[in-house]
Amino acid sequence: MPERNQSASLRRALAVLDHVRGHAGLSLTQLAEAVGLSKSTVLRLTAPLVEARLLERDRRTGAYRLGHGTLQLGQAYLATLDLRAVAAEESHRLMSEVRETVHLVVYDHPHVVYIDKVENETNVRMASRIGSRGPVHATAVGKAILAWQPEEALAGLALEPITKHTITHPDRLRAELTHIRRRGYAVDDRENEPEVRCVAAPIFNHNDAVVAAVSVSGLTSRITAARVRELGPLVAGAASRISRKLGRPTT
The missing domain is CATH 3.30.450.40 (GAF domain)
Structure with missing residues (x-):
């Protein structure tokens, strides 16, 4: 992936993380609408954040919230x-x-x-x-x-x-x-x-x-x-x- 695209993806991922920070839990639809991105794009951006435990996704509701990794940071x-x-x-x-x-x-x-x-x-x-x-x-x-x-x-x-x-x-x-x-x-x-x-x-x-x-x-x-x-x-x-x-x- 070109460096410019990587930089854009990183900025979007940080925007997603920053928006979740102000809420107790957001659905995929709510999060996509809030940051102005498609749900498929949000899914792609949040995957590594969930893997790094910076985000957590409720298995029952699918809602996103900050993960334990942010506490460690x-x-x-x-x-x-x-x-x-x-x-x-x-x-x-x-x-x-x-x-x-x-x-x-x-x-x-x-x-x-x-x-x-x-x-x-x-x-x-x-x-x-x-x-x-x-x-x-x-x-x-x-x-x-x-x-x-x-x-x-x-x-x-x-x-x-x-x-x-x-x-x-x-x-x-x-x-x-x-x-x-x-x-x-x-x-x-x-x-x-x-x-x-x-x-x-x-x-x-x-x-x-x-x-x-x-x-x-x-x-x-x-x-x-x-x-x-x-x-x-x-x-x-x-x-x-x-x-x-x-x-x-x-x-």
Whole structure:
């Protein structure tokens, strides 16, 4: 299907979903009339929405209503908003302390997604953008999360070289993850960008599961190898305080 047709179908499907949102239940005829489409078109558009549980159709009446999938999306969205709100104070405090860019990310295997960024306006700006993705194996935030994931998370992970410093051998990555768990923080030593170093630590939730990571990033001229050792405990401390605010059990 041409891209233009796919885009039009997506807009129509979203219009159907949005219209159902305001009603307790709509028949196929009512829904088709409301969105100005034929019943056969509405049936075609709603099929994948029902399959994804974004819509439900009553087996007896045939009426459409929102499905459980919308609740899951809403909960995921709220959880992300809560994480940003909880982490905001510590992220700003960390930036003020180290005078480097601070990132907050969540895990979306095989990537991390940047959901917040606090910059030191006097420094060179980092290229990262909120909403952008990074590879888990080549970023400090990714490795900080990956270190606490089950072994299956490594299976089939494409260890693509991003720079000449990227870890591309599974055994070397496993050894690195073991080291991260032991010291409590991860380092990206020019593995994702050739002139950037990053130090990150994992964030745990109330179930003691890693749900995110916080990091400090900067040019190698500012974040030297010696400074990495100073930043590690500071970033780990910020991550620990965020984790406690998320309800992580104390040990």
